[in-house]
Structures are given as C-alpha cells and as structure tokens.
Amino acid sequence: MPAGTPYTIPAKAREIRLAKHLEGALTPDHFDLVDVEVPEPGPGEVVVRMDHLGVAAAYQDLMRTDCQLPLPPYQVGARIGGGETGTVVASNSPDLAVGDLVQSMTGWCEYSVGPASSYFKLPAGLFPSTSYFLCQGPTAYYGMADMARAGEGDVVFVSGAAGGVGSLAGQIAKCRGAARVIGSAGSKEKVAYLVDELGFDAAFDYHDGPVADRLAELAPEGIDVFFDNVGGEQFEAALQAARPHARFALCGALSVQNGAGQASFPRFDLMTAITRHVELRPFACYHTPEQIGAWIQHFATWLGEGRFVFPQTVVEGGIEAAPEALLSLLKGAYRGNVSVAL
Secondary structure: OOOOOOOOOOOEEEEEEEOOOOOOOOOHHHEEEEEEEOOOOOOOEEEEEEEEEEEOOHHHHHOOOOOOOOOOOOOOOOEOOOOEEEEEEEEOOOOOOOOOEEEEOOOOEOEEEEEHHHOEEOOOOOOOOHHHHOOOHHHHHHHHHHHOOOOOOOEEEEOOOOEOOHHHHHHHHHHOOOOEEEEEEOOHHHHHHHHHOOOOOEEEEOOOOOHHHHHHHHOOOOEEEEEEOOOHHHHHHHHHHEEEEEEEEEOOOHHHHOOOOHHHOOOOOHHHHHHOOOEEEEOOOOOOHHHHHHHHHHHHHHHHOOOOOOOEEEEOOOHHHHHHHHHHHHOOOOOEEEEEEO
C-alpha cells in the first residue's frame, strides 16, 4: 500500500455477489457473501473503505435476466448493489487524498480499489452523515421539478409516498410552492408519518377502499400533478381526478414489480387523457452530475432553512445485513431511504 496512510487496510475484505439470477421470489439464496483480497492500488488508483451501502428496490430488477431498467443487469458471480459512500484510505492519485469522502457505484463491498475518476468526491460537513448522499433525491427532484414542473398553487398526489422516492418528492413539491400535497401509503402508521413528520397535507392507506373515492374526498377539485411510483389502481384513480393540463411524472410501477396478474396493470382511459390534455411523462433518472448537483444544492438549502426532513432508515449490522435489508425494504418494512452502516 502507498506509504503514509494512517489507516490499517486488511489483506482481505468481504463483498456480496449474485448467487443466481432471479426468476421467482427473492430469497437469501440469491446472495453470496465472499472473502476477497484487497489489491494494491495501481497508478492513479485509490483504496476506499465503505461507510454506507445504499439499498433500493431497483436492485431486485437488476437481478433478472430480462431486466427492463436502463442499466446492465447483475451477472452471476459478480458483485451486486449500487451507490455507496466511503473514505479514501490510500491514494496513488493527485485527484483524491487520504481522508477524502467519496461516493461510487462499486457495489456492496467493504473495500474497493479503482481509478480515482470512478469516485465522486463529496463535500465534507455538508450533511450530518454520508448516508444523506445515498438517497433517491436526484430521481425525486428530477421527476417533480423537471418532469412534473410542480409549483405555486398545485394540488399534488404522490403514490407510494412513504418510500425512498415518494417521501422526498412530496416535500420537494411543498418547497416549490404546492398548495396541497397528498400521499398514499400501505399502513396507518405510514400515513401518520407522512402527515405528522414529513409535512404532507393529507395521506391515506390505499387498502382502505377505492383510491378514487379517497382522492375525491381529499382533492375534491382534482389534482394538477401526479408523481407515480405504483401504477395500477392508483394511476387509474389519478387520471380520473386529473384537472385540465395535469402533469403526470411516471417514476415507478410497484404494482407490476410486486404484484401479479392483470390487476397489476392500469387500464388507460385514453378519452379522459385526451379531453383533459393530461401530460404523461414517463422518465428514468440517470443520476448525471448535473442531476446530482441540482438535488444536492436544493437539499442542503432546504435542510438549512428547516423546511425539509430527511426520511431515512440506517440498518446496522455490517455488510452481512445488506441482503436482509433489501428483502425487508421490498416487504415495506422501512420508511424513506435505506442504507446499511458498515
């Protein structure tokens, strides 16, 4: 290892690999926890000790051979996972120094070694923890600000509002001047969380009867913006509640991902969409530097002004806790954005 590092770097560390491609339900058998050598960094390379591992529902899709996300699927025997934050513990590059905080997409591992250019240097002291960088903020901001163009006076409905994206999207709409933000969630506890802690104006449990009835009650004059993470019945109900020139940002389809059968798919009322000039904008956020920068700028400002709550769950237990954290996330066990502390 390069001389002068104050950190003790182990000869071996652990990482999580895909044991087999996903065809049915996700189980612990799809994960392998293996010991690997921590190699010496080459010219221009750094060694990074991971501090937090990100956990997101999209990881399940990337385990399938027929993955429809605009990302390469995981390969059997290769490391899985996505965003991580860590600390540079050895460097052979002038671009990153020992002690720098970085973010990367190197997967679920305790240590990674690679070119300094594959790591994004994080501003120190901006947030209480580097876990704040492992959130779905770029997706939520891009969808609500650029796709839906939520703003002053809008009535906004967010489906799947207690999840990592939805819990941020609703608050973004409020910060951009929305008059009323309504969220849906899967339990009474999450409904209370949205209203009492995250500042949503109203929320409902989608299990409590037809969604169309709840929207008619909570938004009697209709909605201007729909941020959809679910699809299915909630999409159908939002379309019926749409005001003229409503904007729909279509981010996810959890009813298809976690549901089964024809009930998972929304029936599209084309005539309603046409006569009300509804704007449908399906999107995927690629987390480009511009998208990340726009989110971080607004996120830090709103947090500093006391206008924003960062909803997160940090799972303790080290890297071995990551597979169970993903399984629990898919079952709806957590609120907000999820990461694992190493």
